[in-house]
Amino acid sequence: MRRPGVDLVRHPAGATDLVLLAHGGQEHSRADPHLWRPALLRMWPFAAVARSAAPDAGVGFLRYRFRGWNDGGDAAADLRTVLDELPPVISRVFLIGHSMGGRAVVAAGDHPRVAGVLALAPWLPAGEPLVAVRAPVTFVHGTDDTITDPAGTTAYAERLRAAGAAVRTYSLVGEGHAMLRRPKDWDRLVADFVRQTPTGGGTEQLPEVGAQVASAIGGIALARLRLPVKERFRVAR
Numbered sequence: 001m002r003r004p005g006v007d008l009v010r011h012p013a014g015a016t017d018l019v020l021l022a023h024g025g026q027e028h029s030r031a032d033p034h035l036w037r038p039a040l041l042r043m044w045p046f047a048a049v050a051r052s053a054a055p056d057a058g059v060g061f062l063r064y065r066f067r068g069w070n071d072g073g074d075a076a077a078d079l080r081t082v083l084d085e086l087p088p089v090i091s092r093v094f095l096i097g098h099s100m101g102g103r104a105v106v107a108a109g110d111h112p113r114v115a116g117v118l119a120l121a122p123w124l125p126a127g128e129p130l131v132a133v134r135a136p137v138t139f140v141h142g143t144d145d146t147i148t149d150p151a152g153t154t155a156y157a158e159r160l161r162a163a164g165a166a167v168r169t170y171s172l173v174g175e176g177h178a179m180l181r182r183p184k185d186w187d188r189l190v191a192d193f194v195r196q197t198p199t200g201g202g203t204e205q206l207p208e209v210g211a212q213v214a215s216a217i218g219g220i221a222l223a224r225l226r227l228p229v230k231e232r233f234r235v236a237r
Helices: 044-053 074-085 100-107 150-162 183-195 213-226
Strands: 005-010 017-022 058-063 092-098 114-120 137-142 167-172 202-206 231-234
Touching (some): 005 044, 017 044, 017 074, 017 100, 044 183, 058 074, 074 100, 092 100, 092 183, 100 114, 137 150, 137 183, 150 167, 167 183, 183 213
Parallel strands (some): 017 058, 017 092, 092 114, 114 137, 137 167, 167 202
Antiparallel strands (some): 005 058
C-alpha cells in the first residue's frame, strides 16, 4: 500500500525549518502520482529557489498516495498526516502548493507546525470550508487561468480576511494555469515567501510582461537535473 511522505532535495544537518511543495493533480484519480508527471516537474524550479532563499532549511516535495483529490480530499489528508509525523526537530513548515496542491496547503493552514502558506493558482471551488489559519497566507493567480478560477481565489481570500487572517493576494496579468508565461515573477514571489519578506496585507496586480515559456521549460529541466532526491521520508501508517 502506498503511503504519503516527503521526497527531500535538501536536508541540512539540524534543520528546524522545512519548505514543503505540493503539486497539482486531478479531481478524481487513484493512479500513482509518479515523479515524472508534469505537475510535479513544474514545482522543481521552486525547490531550487527555496534552496537559495533559505539555505538552512530543508526542502522537499509532498508525495501523495493518489493523483486525485477524490471525494475525501486525499491530498489534504496526506498533507496533514505528513505534518503530524514529521520528525520532532522540524518545528516550522512553510507550505507552497499549486492547483490541487494549493487547495491542500490552504486546508492544512491551521496545523500548528505551519508557519506560512503560499497557494499558487489554487483550486478553491465555491463552498470550500474556511480554515482558521494561524499563519500568514499568500495567494497568487494568473488572470488567464482557465483551469482554476481566479475569482474563486479572490473570494476565498476575502473570506479569510473577514475572519481576521493575514492575507496577501497577487494577480499576474496574462498568466495561465501552468505558470509558464511569467516564470521570473513566480520565482520571485516564492523567494519572498520563503525569506518571509514582509509584504503586509492587501492585493497587488502585476502588469503583463512578454511570454517566457521557453525559459520556463528550460528552467524546469535544469532544476530537475541539478536537484536529485536525496532522502525519502514516509509516514509509518
